[in-house]
Amino acid sequence: MLQQSPQLVLAGLTVGAGYALVALGIHIILRATRVINFAQGEFVIVGGLLAYTCVTVLHANVWLALAGATLAGFALGLFYERAVLRPAARGGELTATIATIGTVYVLLYGHALIWGSLPQPLPFFSGGERDAKWVIGGVEVAAQQVWVLALLALALLATYLFFDRTTYGKAIRAAANNPLGARLVGIDVDRARAVSVAIAVALAAYGGSIIGPITLVGGAAGVAIGIKGFVGAIVGGLESPVGCAAGGLLVGVIEKLLEGQFGYGVADPVVYSLLLAMLLVRPQGLFGVRGVARD
Amino acid sequence: MSRRIADDARFLPLLAAGAILFGIFAARDATLLQAGTYAAIYGIAAIGLSVLLGNVAQISIGQAGFFGIGAYSLGFLTASVTWPAAVPPWMQYALGTLAAVALATLLGLILGFIALRFRGHYLAMATLAFGLICVGVFRESKALGGASGITGIPFPQFGGLAISGRASFWFVWLVVAAVALLTLNLLRGRTGRAFEAIRNDELAAETVGVPTRRYKIFAFAFAGALAGLAGSLYASYLGLVDPSAVGVSLSIDLLLMVVLGGAGGVSGALLGATLVAIANIYGHDLENWRPVIYGVLVIVVVIAFPGGLAGLLRSGRRSRTTVLPLPDAAAPLPARAPRAVTDSWLRVEDASKRFGGLLAVDGVSFGLATGTLTSLIGPNGAGKTTLFNAICGVGRVTSGRIFIADREVTDWRPHAIAALGVGRSFQNARLFADMTVLENVIAGAFPLEHAGFASDLLGLPQSRRSERFARERAADVLRLLGLERLAGTLARDLAFGDRRRIELARAVASDPGLLLVDEPAAGLNASERSRLREDLLALKAAGKTLLLIEHDMRLVMEISDRVMVLRFGKLIADGTPEAVRNDPHVISAYLGTAS
Numbered sequence: 001m002l003q004q005s006p007q008l009v010l011a012g013l014t015v016g017a018g019y020a021l022v023a024l025g026i027h028i029i030l031r032a033t034r035v036i037n038f039a040q041g042e043f044v045i046v047g048g049l050l051a052y053t054c055v056t057v058l059h060a061n062v063w064l065a066l067a068g069a070t071l072a073g074f075a076l077g078l079f080y081e082r083a084v085l086r087p088a089a090r091g092g093e094l095t096a097t098i099a100t101i102g103t104v105y106v107l108l109y110g111h112a113l114i115w116g117s118l119p120q121p122l123p124f125f126s127g128g129e130r131d132a133k134w135v136i137g138g139v140e141v142a143a144q145q146v147w148v149l150a151l152l153a154l155a156l157l158a159t160y161l162f163f164d165r166t167t168y169g170k171a172i173r174a175a176a177n178n179p180l181g182a183r184l185v186g187i188d189v190d191r192a193r194a195v196s197v198a199i200a201v202a203l204a205a206y207g208g209s210i211i212g213p214i215t216l217v218g219g220a221a222g223v224a225i226g227i228k229g230f231v232g233a234i235v236g237g238l239e240s241p242v243g244c245a246a247g248g249l250l251v252g253v254i255e256k257l258l259e260g261q262f263g264y265g266v267a268d269p270v271v272y273s274l275l276l277a278m279l280l281v282r283p284q285g286l287f288g289v290r291g292v293a294r295d
Numbered sequence: 296m297s298r299r300i301a302d303d304a305r306f307l308p309l310l311a312a313g314a315i316l317f318g319i320f321a322a323r324d325a326t327l328l329q330a331g332t333y334a335a336i337y338g339i340a341a342i343g344l345s346v347l348l349g350n351v352a353q354i355s356i357g358q359a360g361f362f363g364i365g366a367y368s369l370g371f372l373t374a375s376v377t378w379p380a381a382v383p384p385w386m387q388y389a390l391g392t393l394a395a396v397a398l399a400t401l402l403g404l405i406l407g408f409i410a411l412r413f414r415g416h417y418l419a420m421a422t423l424a425f426g427l428i429c430v431g432v433f434r435e436s437k438a439l440g441g442a443s444g445i446t447g448i449p450f451p452q453f454g455g456l457a458i459s460g461r462a463s464f465w466f467v468w469l470v471v472a473a474v475a476l477l478t479l480n481l482l483r484g485r486t487g488r489a490f491e492a493i494r495n496d497e498l499a500a501e502t503v504g505v506p507t508r509r510y511k512i513f514a515f516a517f518a519g520a521l522a523g524l525a526g527s528l529y530a531s532y533l534g535l536v537d538p539s540a541v542g543v544s545l546s547i548d549l550l551l552m553v554v555l556g557g558a559g560g561v562s563g564a565l566l567g568a569t570l571v572a573i574a575n576i577y578g579h580d581l582e583n584w585r586p587v588i589y590g591v592l593v594i595v596v597v598i599a600f601p602g603g604l605a606g607l608l609r610s611g612r613r614s615r616t617t618v619l620p621l622p623d624a625a626a627p628l629p630a631r632a633p634r635a636v637t638d639s640w641l642r643v644e645d646a647s648k649r650f651g652g653l654l655a656v657d658g659v660s661f662g663l664a665t666g667t668l669t670s671l672i673g674p675n676g677a678g679k680t681t682l683f684n685a686i687c688g689v690g691r692v693t694s695g696r697i698f699i700a701d702r703e704v705t706d707w708r709p710h711a712i713a714a715l716g717v718g719r720s721f722q723n724a725r726l727f728a729d730m731t732v733l734e735n736v737i738a739g740a741f742p743l744e745h746a747g748f749a750s751d752l753l754g755l756p757q758s759r760r761s762e763r764f765a766r767e768r769a770a771d772v773l774r775l776l777g778l779e780r781l782a783g784t785l786a787r788d789l790a791f792g793d794r795r796r797i798e799l800a801r802a803v804a805s806d807p808g809l810l811l812v813d814e815p816a817a818g819l820n821a822s823e824r825s826r827l828r829e830d831l832l833a834l835k836a837a838g839k840t841l842l843l844i845e846h847d848m849r850l851v852m853e854i855s856d857r858v859m860v861l862r863f864g865k866l867i868a869d870g871t872p873e874a875v876r877n878d879p880h881v882i883s884a885y886l887g888t889a890s
Contacts, residue, residue, distance in 0.1 A: 036416035087598045094354055097419050098554060098597045101356060101547060105590025113583050223543060227427065230420055269431030272424040279421055280409060 006139045008260045009253050014145045014214055016252020017152040018044055021207030022229025023236065023244035024159065025200035030238060031176045032196035033085055035096040040204055041226020042107035047073045047205020048217025049115045052122055062125050066209045073205025077198030085197060086190070108222060119219045122212035131213070144213045151210045155203060156245055162199075172196055224268065228255065231275045237285025247285065297491055297734055300482045302609045303560035307475060310565055314468045328464050330576040331569075335467035336528045338568035339474050341552040342561055343521030349559025350482060351514040352494040353410065354419045356546045357426030361399045361519040363433055363541030365526025368395035370445035370536050375438070384452040392527050399523020400516050407515030411508050426546050434538040444537025451531045463532050470528065474521060475561045477752050481517070482560060484751030484758040485744050485765075490514065492738045495727035502687055504713035504742035504805060513748060551589050554596055557603025566604050639701060640665055640809040640840040641686065646695035648681050655681040656692070657864035663809070668831065668841040670851040673861035679844045680722060682861070683811050687719050688712040700808065714742040718802030719811040724794040726786035732797050733782040736769035739804030743768060772804045776830060792823040799830060809840045816847040828854060852876065860884075
């Protein structure tokens with residue numbers, strides 16, 4: 001166990017990258033619309049499958065596929081906000097929650113209709129049938145793992161810069177914090193919400209495309225990715241973007257360590273129990289501020 | 296009984312006839328009969344979720360967990376355990392069912408207790424996690440057969456009789472009938488009225504004396520128990536249970552049934568369960584499309600037809616004229632036990648309330664003499680409403696103590712303070728919007744009622760007496776305030792001024808000793824204002840102690856025995872209207888040079 005643990009931590013960070021992007025997306029949508037999007041995990045799978053189609057049908061290289069899937073995710077997010085989230089949010093929180101659960105069904109079984117129910121492999125980003133591997137300090141590091149972590153860092157940085165450094169990003173945050181005030185200063189709040197949701201879905205699609213070569217994409221995996229992403233958001237703090245990203249990575253590491261020690265069947269229920277435990281003990285999360293988590 | 300529940304009850308004979316006709320016509324078609332049997336089994340679980348979602352506005356996407364607990368409990372006790380020969384099969388079955396329901400109820404209580412901490416989407420996630428944990432445990436447990444589950448579960452046994460095949464259909468629908476009747480009893484009773492209040496406005500429900508936490512936990516336990524019962528029927532009908540049958544997709548199917556049929560009460564849940572069960576069996580040609588269609592249906596129905604199928608069949612809820620029950624002279628109302636006679640309904644000792652860096656209430660102390668009308672005035676932001684919230688338990692003080700009728704209530708929850716005899720109105724009149732005026736005022740009488748869960752569930756005479764009492768009490772209050780003509784109006788259709796008066800009526804319905812009234816005159820026209828003045832004086836004459844927040848200085852000076860002035864959270868003046876009017880501090884701080 002102890003000798004394995006650096007290896008498991010690395011594996012955990014790799015799957016955790018997917019959870020981190022899901023958690024961040026949930027955070028962005030929650031902040032913009034006050035709705036928790038249960039379908040975020042399915043968007044990861046749909047994104048990965050879109051990248052798969054770019055590669056196999058359009059014969060694009062992996063980088064174009066990654067860009068294509070991310071853009072397609074953005075468009076899908078715009079549609080999703082307009083067709084589902086916006087009308088559902090008018091009916092109140094329960095209605096919106098139920099509508100996002102309905103979306104899980106549509107996406108989960110919908111992508112099986114298009115791509116089949118078996119998970120599909122994405123090509124490695126470094127090219128080749130087999131991924132390059134190095135042994136560093138006794139830990140075997142695959143090139144794709146390095147790609148995943150680097151591309152995760154890139155996405156997090158881009159998200160941060162957009163929301164914190166650009167005028168439009170700040171306008172979106174203003175619209176989320178105080179819709180009425182934002183309207184008064186001329187911000188199109190509906191559009192800001194739509195763009196927020198689109199960014200969140202694009203992040204999910206991007207996540208599916210970068211972890212796809214390792215985890216394969218498709219099947220019923222989206223449900224677990226979505227819930228573990230939410231666990232990450234709760235662990236880190238649903239109201240804190242940094243917390244969401246860190247929480248997602250942490251959940252990935254915890255999951256892999258548990259799997260290494262007790263096997264696959266035990267890890268999942270324990271991770272889900274972590275959700276209940278966190279909600280009970282520290283609902284604002286590790287990075288959150290008390291008093292804001294339970295509005 | 297609210298109209299919604301009355302409609303639900305009216306629909307039941309139709310459903311019963313439908314089930315009987317189905318059973319007769321489907322007798323030769325094994326597939327159809329099977330669909331009908333599944334409809335009943337899932338319908339029972341759906342009824343529980345329907346009550347939770349439609350009557351109490353709490354969501355659960357972990358109902359499959361309870362279903363699994365029921366199925367596995369029965370399966371384990373009747374198929375895996377070796378019983379001594381002295382225990383006949385029917386007793387094994389009965390004990391298994393009992394254990395299934397008891398365990399599901401217990402876990403429902405626990406989940407309800409946990410769920411109290413969350414609202415909306417947090418609740419959804421917490422229940423989802425619960426369902427996933429249950430499946431994980433079933434799959435990992437060797438005693439429960441791991442991934443292949445438990446097989447060889449015997450059919451339900453009664454005496455020497457095993458119920459299988461066609462008989463199963465009639466048996467499970469009989470259970471549905473029993474469950475439907477119990478559920479309707481519950482919803483008609485005091486419990487149902489508490490649910491309705493919680494669904495409309497949780498905070499207002501709490502301040503009229505509904506222990507919202509307890510009722511929410513109960514609703515979770517009830518939904519859990521029904522899902523457990525359904526699970527036990529499933530296991531004995533099919534003869535086996537495995538983890539894949541009780542996974543997340545079952546939870547979502549149950550949600551679909553309830554949303555499709557219409558959340559709230561019994562008939563929507565049974566309609567939805569029947570439709571889905573039939574679609575599941577006959578939708579084989581659409582095997583891959585079916586769940587996609589289900590998902591689209593959930594989204595479309597929840598957005599465009601929030602009442603579901605049952606909502607489309609029943610007429611929309613509108614205001615109407617209601618004839619109030621006349622007091623029955625032959626059977627006088629049971630008088631409420633006289634309240635403790637106290638000369639001090641309220642005492643506040645050195646109360647402070649801090650919000651972050653802001654000290655909203657700063658070391659306030661005062662007491663109120665019984666039967667007096669005191670006004671609390673002060674500029675906006677002086678801490679008046681904060682003080683009200685602290686007194687009625689909505690927002691606890693940071694330091695200091697609060698006594699109501701000589702009992703310290705500093706840490707009490709609002710419903711307990713309300714039950715002591717404290718009524719309250721809100722600045723923005725928080726009525727139960729989807730309920731009629733009469734129902735609103737009946738809800739106000741909640742603390743005077745006696746019926747408990749058990750008597751409601753079983754529909755005991757006590758439950759009916761309790762409702763009759765509350766209804767007559769509410770009618771009395773409406774008559775007293777001259778509001779009879781509004782009895783059948785939905786609260787959301789009320790004019791602003793009426794809303795205020797109905798809220799006062801609701802607060803008075805519990806016969807409180809102390810009434811906290813927050814800005815009752817704001818926005819009233821001259822005639823409404825003079826009626827309000829009369830109402831307040833009449834309440835005082837009836838021996839109530841009143842504490843009023845008000846900005847209308849003329850009204851305050853006319854009717855108050857005493858006036859207290861709050862400024863920046865501190866009490867800066869306290870005395871007769873005359874004395875306060877002439878107090879130089881007050882003049883400079885608040886009244887300005889006028890008056």
